[in-house]
Amino acid sequence: MKQNPLTLGIGILLLLVFALLLFVFQVRVSEVAVVTTFGKPTRPITKPGAYLKWPWPVQKVYKFDQRVQNFEDKLNESLTRDNFNLLTSVYVGWKITEPTAFFPKFAGSQQPITEAERQLERLVGNAKTAVIGNHTLGDLLAPASQGNQFIQIEKEILAAVQEQVKANNYGLEIQFLGLKRVQVPESVTQSVFERMTAERKMLADRSQFEGEAEAQKIRSAAERAAQEKLANAQSEATRIRGEGEAEAAKSLAVFARNQELANFLWRLNALEESLKDRSILVFDQNTTPFDLFRGASTNLLRGK
Numbered sequence: 001m002k003q004n005p006l007t008l009g010i011g012i013l014l015l016l017v018f019a020l021l022l023f024v025f026q027v028r029v030s031e032v033a034v035v036t037t038f039g040k041p042t043r044p045i046t047k048p049g050a051y052l053k054w055p056w057p058v059q060k061v062y063k064f065d066q067r068v069q070n071f072e073d074k075l076n077e078s079l080t081r082d083n084f085n086l087l088t089s090v091y092v093g094w095k096i097t098e099p100t101a102f103f104p105k106f107a108g109s110q111q112p113i114t115e116a117e118r119q120l121e122r123l124v125g126n127a128k129t130a131v132i133g134n135h136t137l138g139d140l141l142a143p144a145s146q147g148n149q150f151i152q153i154e155k156e157i158l159a160a161v162q163e164q165v166k167a168n169n170y171g172l173e174i175q176f177l178g179l180k181r182v183q184v185p186e187s188v189t190q191s192v193f194e195r196m197t198a199e200r201k202m203l204a205d206r207s208q209f210e211g212e213a214e215a216q217k218i219r220s221a222a223e224r225a226a227q228e229k230l231a232n233a234q235s236e237a238t239r240i241r242g243e244g245e246a247e248a249a250k251s252l253a254v255f256a257r258n259q260e261l262a263n264f265l266w267r268l269n270a271l272e273e274s275l276k277d278r279s280i281l282v283f284d285q286n287t288t289p290f291d292l293f294r295g296a297s298t299n300l301l302r303g304k
Contacts, residue, residue: 022055032066032096034103035059044099062107068095068175071117073124075181078132086132086140087183090124090157093175101171116172120161123168124177127160138199140182146203154178 027033027045035043035051037059045051046066053059075089094116096102106112106119131153132140139149158177165174 023052024050025053025061026050027063030065030067031063032099033061033063034099034107035061036103041100041103046099062099062103064096064099064102064112066096068093069113069117071121072180073121073128075183076125077185078129080132080137080140081134082136082138084137085185086137087181087185088128088132088179089181090128090154090177091180092120092124092161092177094120094172095175096171097173098171101169103171105168105170116170119168119170120165120174123161123164124157127157127164131156131160150179 025033027048027050029048031048033045033051034041035045035053037054038057039060042059053061070091070093072091073089075087077085077087080086102112102116106115109115134156135149135153138147140153142148154177157179158174161177162174165172
């Protein structure tokens with residue numbers, strides 16, 4: 001008699017647990033779910049929590065990981081606009097955003113995430129081939145200062161893939177995409193190097209030609225400025241010389257009228273030049289211009 005209530009309680013508890021398993025399911029933070037009714041998706045669930053459902057075979061719950069998934073496509077060849085084969089691979093990050101659209105596309109596979117990545121790899125390959133075909137080899141391999149468009153090419157591939165994903169209504173979103181590897185096949189490596197060398201030489205020759213042209217321009221400007229300054233200096237010298245000759249002509253006219261004065265001034269100037277430095281002079285009073293001192297001693301003695 002004492003065991004009957006306990007057995008009844010345990011039975012009721014097991015019945016409640018069984019009912020919960022049949023009618024209740026839980027969605028975690030990292031998951032999204034789709035509830036199907038007789039095999040058709042009828043209710044998407046994108047928020048975590050506990051939800052009610054009808055037991056199988058009326059309703060069934062499919063859960064998918066909604067975290068960002070990463071994958072890398074295979075290294076494959078693409079032809080550039082200037083006819084070079086280029087090996088490239090990209091990395092892609094994506095996540096499920098619309099479970100009801102994702103379910104009918106990939107739920108038939110035992111591994112829907114793997115199947116979705118297989119479809120995305122096909123889209124990425126097509127987009128990559130189309131975008132790289134619109135660019136030259138230099139757009140990918142040239143230095144940043146010489147027109148490298150690496151980041152722009154990544155953006156173009158991402159936009160092309162996003163457009164295809166939206167058009168096919170896969171129920172997922174591409175979060176990011178980038179070029180992971182870019183290399184040239186061994187069969188064309190030498191020709192690529194030769195072409196890059198030729199392009200670098202052409203740029204160097206052009207820079208040298210522009211430098212020489214600029215140097216010649218600077219030299220011409222300097223020579224022109226020097227000639228102008230020399231012409232101005234010669235003109236000024238001619239003017240000064242003319243003024244000096246005019247003044248000399250005036251003095252010459254005065255000296256021509258008074259030759260004794262001219263002779264006296266000449267001797268006085270010569271004497272001044274000889275006495276500029278401190279020195280002891282021993283001279284002959286009969287020698288010009290020291291003849292000016294003749295009679296000076298006699299005058300001095302008389303004054304004494």
